[in-house]
Amino acid sequence: MEMIGRLVGGRYRIIAPLGEGGMATIWRALDEQLDREVAVKLLRPQYGSDAGFAARFRQEARSAGSLSHPNIVSVFDYGTDPTDDNQYIVMELVEGDNLSTVLHERGSLSTEDSVRVAIAIASALEAAHRRGIVHRDVKPGNILITDEGDVKVTDFGIARAVSEASMTVTGTTLGSVHYFSPEQARGDEVTGASDVYSLGIVLYEMLTGRRPFEGDSAAGVALRRLNEDPLPPSTYKPVPAGLSAIIMRALERDPARRFPDAGSLAEALRVWRRNPDEPAPLGAAGSAGVAGARGVAGAAALAATEAAATVPTSGDPTVYVPPRVARPSDRAVAGRPPYRAAPQRRRGQPWWIWLLVLLALILLGTIGFLASQILGGLGSGATTTPAVAAVDLPNWVGKPIAEVRRSADSLGITLNPSQVASEKPVGTVIGMAPPAGTQVHKGSSVAVQVSSGPQMVSVPPLIGQTTDQANQTLQSAGLTLGTVTPEASGADKGTVIRSVPPAGDVVAKGSPVSVVVSSGPTPTPSPTPTPSPTPSPTLRPTPSPSPSTAPPTP
Structure with missing residues (x-):
């Protein structure tokens, strides 16, 4: 059907195409009632035949229309076009490009621009999360950059309607799976933390020009996301250690270890932007990200980072509000008290006193060494080296990896875990080497296989x-x-x-x-012919008797 000049919804005159995706085509149109240009998104025809989807789409469009934020594309109208029963949604027309196009043309963005865009996206998501709306499809294609450089997020709620429609839109799935959270890939409950994960990937891509997980298929990308932790962005391009730590926390596989919502992520980015030379104030939940940045920041930055804040690892995740990190001049380093100038040595101290102290120390050290040699050789006549303590390995197979880690720590054993596809519950230890019962020394490394769930x-x-x-x-x-x-x-x-x-x-x-x-088209019942009324029998008039002819008079 020719679209240019077509009137959608009896109000929106199509002017020109703006773009298309797996689930919709987007058109520039004129609102003939308000005499303004708008963007009209027409969903593809396969959605029109699903009545359940139509109801969900209307509900989600209504929710998206309730959002008002400078970084969210406004929704003006929605409905079903009577011409072909296609669903449509009318939005604010944004003059500019989407972030996907920008990244395709430029490869990556500067650190300053990347953080600015990420804060704007997080602010938009924060406004939605406060109203209980999860975007579910945060990706560069849904981030618009205006000609003035403003950032706007689009398509709130539509992803949910599509995901619940039980319809097939292969292009949409393949395009979005690179940004899906692990819980989305598993089909688990989706929360604001899922949007945080997706935004973490977008920020990663803006800084490095690549996504943390690549693959030849949607399944391959999803599997890597379920089974692997991403490499820090500084692996590919120079990224400040504090910013890298923030990204790595956003990309935690466990939602409880991420920023709990977009507002927390936005605040962390703002704090880092004000003090970019200081380590990111992340606690336990961000330790993986900090460790990944160790090569850039060094051990001192790692120690300061891990000591800066604590996020509870049990119960409900608390909202992350990064504390102020003291500068090196006024903070304790590695647990030591703040630096103070050493007191001046009193002048005139006799030199021989120091000599006596030194000789006394040497004498005490010699006596201690001889005593240890004598006591150590009693009963054997020889000096022996103390043996390293050994422990019997417990059976960890079938237990959760968190419990196994605690057990290993208490025994002084280092774990070397690896992920293996299995029918066992995710996170369950399914194998170990050496096996249970083996005697190993403290400090030894034990390999354990951990179920990543079914293939x-x-x-x-x-x-x-x-x-x-x-x-x-x-x-x-x-x-x-x-x-x-x-x-x-x-x-x-x-x-x-x-x-x-x-x-x-x-x-x-x-x-x-x-x-x-x-089963084929719904059969249209043939119209039942209306029987013509039965005519009443014609009543024939009884003929009147002819008058008798009088005989002629003779």
Whole structure:
């Protein structure tokens, strides 16, 4: 259908294309009622046939329309176009480029620009989180940079409506999976901490020109995110140690160890921007990030960083408010009291007193050494070297890695964990070497295998395939065919019109995938002909008797 000049919703006249994505096309349009230009996002036709999605879309658009913030693209209107039943949303028209285009053209941004953009994004997310709205799809394509350099976040709520629609939009999934949080990849509950993770990846990319996890497929990227910690951004480009630590905390795999919401992340970035030469004030939750930055900042920065603040590791995560970090001139270093000038030595001290003290120390040291040699050789006649204490390894298989770490620390053993796909619960130790019962010395290293959960695979596209074809496709991907539900549709009869979960979602290997199959268009009942009224029988008039003819008179 020709779009230019088309009237959407009886009000918005399409002027020119602005862009397109996996789930929608975006158009410049004229609001003929208010005589202003707007952006109209038309969702792709496959969404129009799902009544449940339409209801969710309206609810999410209504929620997004309630947000008012200078860094959020305003939503003006939404609805269903009667011409083709497509869902549309009308937004503020932003003149500029999205961040994805900017990064494609420039590769990366300066530290100053990256932090400025990240703070603006975090401020927008903070406003949404306060209203209970999670974006769910924070990525450069949803970050707009105006011609004046202002930052605006778009598409609030739409990702949730799409994710719950049980529809297949492969392009959207592949484009977004690079920024998904681990809990999104697993299908777990999504909170504000998920947006924090996604923003951490965006900031990482702005600074380095690359994402922390790359792969040939959505499944490959998701698997790396579930099983690996990212390398610090300073691995690829010079990034200040404090800023690197903030990013690494945002990218913690465990949501409880991240900044709990975007407001906390924004505040951490503001504090760092005011004092960029000081270590980031992160506590236990950020220790991984600090360790990653050790090569840049050095051991002194690490010690000051870890001592600056403490974040509880149990219970509800507290909102992170970075404390002020004292400058080197007024803070204690490595637990020592602040530096004070040594008192002046009194002049005129006799030199021979110092000589006597030195001789006394030498004498005491000699006596102590001889005593230890004599006592150590009693009963054996020889000097022996004390043996290093040995311990029997407990059986850690089947126990949570957190419990195993505590046990290892108490025994003075160093753990060397590795992630392995397994049907066992995530975080459970499934193997150890040396095995349980082995006697090892304190300080020894023990390798443990930790379950990362079942092997994950990506749901393949199934739309348009017959049931048999879909079954074969799923088997090739390591999945099984679940329930098959017929539904009236304009698609070819017997072909898949959607799958649950949708294509691109990452699920455990062997999981069932249900499909909805077209049963053909809804039959239109033929109109029942209205019977014509039965005519009443025609009453024929009884003929009047003819008058008798009188016989002629003779």
